[in-house]
Amino acid sequence: MTAERAPMRHVVATLVIAAAGALWFVVWMLTGVGPAAVAFLALPLGAATAAAAAFDLLRRAPLSRPARRFWRLMTVAFGALGVGYTILAVAAFRDAPVLPVMPPAAAAFAGAGFLVAMWAMGRVPLGITSSGDRWRQWLDRSIAFFGCGTVLFHFGLAPMISGDQVWSVQALILLGMSFALAIGGITKVSYIRGGPIDRVSLRLIGLCGLVGAGVAVLMVLGGDPGTIPAQAVVMPIAPAFGALAVRRQWGFTEASVGRSNTWLPYLAVAAVDVPLIAVIPGALTWTDKLVIVASVCVTGLVTIRQYVVFRENARLLREKRASEERLQHEATHDGLTGLANRALFRRRLGEQLEAGGATVLLVDLDDFKIINDSLGHDVGDHLLMAVASVLRDGAGPDGLPVRLGGDEFAVLITEPAVLGETVAQRILDAFTCPLSEHRLLVHASVGIATAPAGTPLDRLLRDADVAMYAAKERGKNNWVRYRDGMRPPVVVHAQLGGEMRRALDAGEFTVHYQPIMSLHTGRIVGVEGLARWRHPTRGMIPPAEFIPAAESTGLIVPLGRFVLREVCRQAALWLAEFGPDAVQKAGPNVSARQLHDPDFVADVQAALADAGLPADRLVLELTESAALRGQQVSRTLRELHALGVRMALDDFGTGESSLSLLRAFPAAIIKLDKSFVDGIELDAPGTPEADARQAVARAVMQLSLALGLGTVAEGIENQQQADRLIELGYSLGQGYHLARPMPAAELTALLAAQHLTAAA
Template structure:
């Protein structure tokens, strides 16, 4: 608890201390008669000053709404006037300590004004009534409740004082009447407040201050002057304690929660009126008269019970209807699978935030979710979406509103003005590094972030976030990107490129280039890697780094990969027929994750081999680790291919976290050392950390391959020094620009022809 929350407790302790001191003095005075009776006039003005100080502290330091400020300002006036009135009384008492003087008229006027200020504060507390019909109904209920409560308090509190044998001063009777009216009004008011800027418990405590008047009346009737001393020293200061407690409760009031209004109060008030009615039956009435009155009271009570039962039943029906409406509203604004807010609610909240000020949006799109859905089934995909929603809730926390827009697309509306979209995006991406859902799936996401000032069209902000999200996908996925001016054009070009892919496939604009795999010591070509190339009619040769991501995102990678596979098999069979079975041992097209998830992929391989006549053991499918780690369907497909005799190569080996353990479960025949371990291997001075790390990985890979009976190929060899160092480490096969660049089939044919001529006997 902060210092601000502790501050009102000082005032509670102070007012309670004054009341306790007054009680202790009263006990001593009763036993010993020590001191004049007028000392009893001191506790109330002191306690009232403490309550006023509590209210003043609240007004200065606590965040209050305008209605709450108005209420507590009136209560400050009330406590101040009551304290001033009883200070005047105390001064009059100490002028003549031999008697207890009647309350001077100025003192009574001040105290009475204080009661009226408190009552006016209660009257002005808002009830939250909207319709005129509800307003009139509540006025009727409150009138019944007030009259019922007031009748009971009047009969047992004020009437005995007014009819006492020893008459009390008019000032006393008026103040008692005002205190009891405050109690009845406070009880009635609080019962009908569902929630609002004034804490309900604080209002109850303020209303309870008036009940001290009932205790005062009892002591006046039965105790005479001695009762008056007890009233002044012990009972009345408790009103200030209750006021200080009310201030403390308001200070801790953090939200205008809604409670159920006390609609039962009119029924209780009707029943309560019957009590004084029976008590005032004259003794001279006959038995028959008494029976008539008793029967009337009984009928009134039964009707009240009947009405109350009907009210409860109606309340239950209304509650059921309200719950049903709330369920319908929730269903209309929330996603049925994940429970997150849906697109409609997201747009409404975003529009409201743009009306108020700046708004930041994150679009979160799962990478390759369609592959998971297609390969593992929609049930598994649904469980993954539920797990993703849980991650978004947890990582967003109180900083924003996570929503599901549809499919595998989510969004976050940043609601905390101090939160950064980049921070939230990074938290989300970090949470995706581990397996999700009961199926322990690895999933990544691309996040686009956009911020717009107040007044920006909603769809423009969403478009900017969408552009940023696609830019994140182009950068390799599992990334976040913030939108900036000028970003839309490259993304639009990417989308346009995706649209041209189908036309390019149909128009035959794709070709296959082949990069030789070389025996490093001899320079002999032992195999080739097949690489797709796009000769665009107007843009020329388009880099694979540009069109492969577009093919992946559009799903066209599957037909493109199928074409490359068939073309490679056809060309390989032609080369073997022309140059003999010993010319080349490996023909390696690359295979994407989307192809492996295609249920027809194994059939496509079988068909390509059968149509071309290429032996299965000459086909090498090059796979990345991320493509292999894609679930049981992919694993089954790979083992089926292995059983056919097709060899599998693990590309970019050494860069993944599970490379070594993967070899135990994956039927690999070839591992290819990633280029990152070859770059600079010849430049690092011996003994340096960089040299030791590169060479340790390279040496470990070749030794592991030898132990498992696998072939190794070093990728990315760009100079003779690198080749020499790799030979020293035990590598026999390599690939890279130093050895040979990718080339069209015609150039490759010439190279093979030259190689044949060199080895042929003269």
């Protein structure tokens, strides 16, 4: 139950009683109507109301055992005070108009109430565990108690004891108990760092006792007549403080409240000087007065000195604590993005797996290395910071975003009710907009895995990694949840990528060449260089298996460099052996990652120079998607074109911007995609299928003629297709019908036979 829902009726009742007592006193002073004994009714009524408030708190509010013990004792204390002052009120009405001396029974109940309240205050735990701290706090509290007590005694009790008016022992004892409760409450609450009792509640209880100071002042100044305003106006304030303290406790939850008030002893030492200064005007010699002044100055200076030292120590402790927090943050967070790092991620994941199930998202940026290599590390760093912001927003309160290293991120789902797919889709949706100040469009692949309690941490991470790799295989910018049976093929693929570096160093890669032939004469006019991998145990691995692995690992760059140099070397040998008409163009395939490599142009120049191959004999074959990769690619293509290297658009017609690309791309050759050749010979002329298929092939031919570009038809699988393409104007083609890809030695034999035929 919160404090806002705690009942106000007891607080309102005590305030009404106090206000009624004050109003009665004003009317009584002005008119003198009614007996003075009415003044004695306010305190017992207020105390009974405060006791009812504490009892209601015990009955209805959820309290810890120490809090329940404290408020049970305070209920008894308020009740005892109410009984004691009820007896006094009865005596006041009985002895009217003479003001009564406090009956022993009334004093006994009231004194018991003060003792129980002091006992309750003393039992409140301070939250201290070490004996050293406990002794230091007892010392500080003793200084504060005696310092504050001296002031109250000098200005409160001492004038009553030494004055002409004779006060009853009961009154003096009760006032002394009231002061003790006030001072004890102040010193106690100043050193509570946290616990079951609200600090404000304890302060209000202490103020109940401090009301006695007001009573003492009225007694000293007014004598017996001072009893009336004390009973009617001042003392009813104490039950109001008690009711407010009870209300404050409603809904309070036990928690640490920070550093205690260690300034209180210094204030108490300074307070002792006040009575010393007060006695200076008395009957003292000038030497006595000089000693007192010097003592006050010394204690004041010592207090200031100690307080300065305390402030300096407190500053050093704050700096030390801030430094420790900073070091702790640096040890558990990534320095660039501010996200949690791998160490914190593994710790939190381990805790969650021990407590219950856990869901993990692994997020990997697609083609980040290309951006980093082509645009620079500063741009890459800004992009990583933007990605971190996306992950924070995407995870929100449901997950912990993490940077594992490089362009690898993760999200630990901390809210069990939230699905990993929901968070993954939020992240991917955010990646549809350009990121960072450089307005870069990037995509990510997300793997999701969930495991029950007790699952090994590394197993869950492997499952998420397998799912992420599967997402990349499905075309990237996608999420995939791990399922049983997914691991073996993905692991084999990942291991394949790991073996590629060894294979490159071991020379297991070679180049096969597929001829590009004249459809009219059947002569070989060019070749396309294709990478092949002969694995020592698995045999020949199809390119469809190892090329995606090379792309995802970045090994496509050294593999492409090898193919480029090998094609240039072999083409130069054929040129030297069979003359300029044998192989007019030699074309290795080039990936987007190669075009983003800042050394690619230099690699091409070196390959041509080392082989001695003229630049116009080299044709780099690029897909439309590779040619549409931004300013870095455009700059690379222009530099290659300036060298005299020719470029061919491979798989033309399958992209979304083929026509506009021809205007910006320095292409020399268009290669009609196999999808427009398949079945071109089967459709009967005049049918919609035949007309549509042939219309595309005819349009590509007309575009190439209009722009002065060469054309090559890909994927020719029979003579009927070749004949139909000749009818549409095509003169060059390649495909299994014409010649399959073959090693260099076999193609050399074909070129030799072709050369002999030409010579004959």
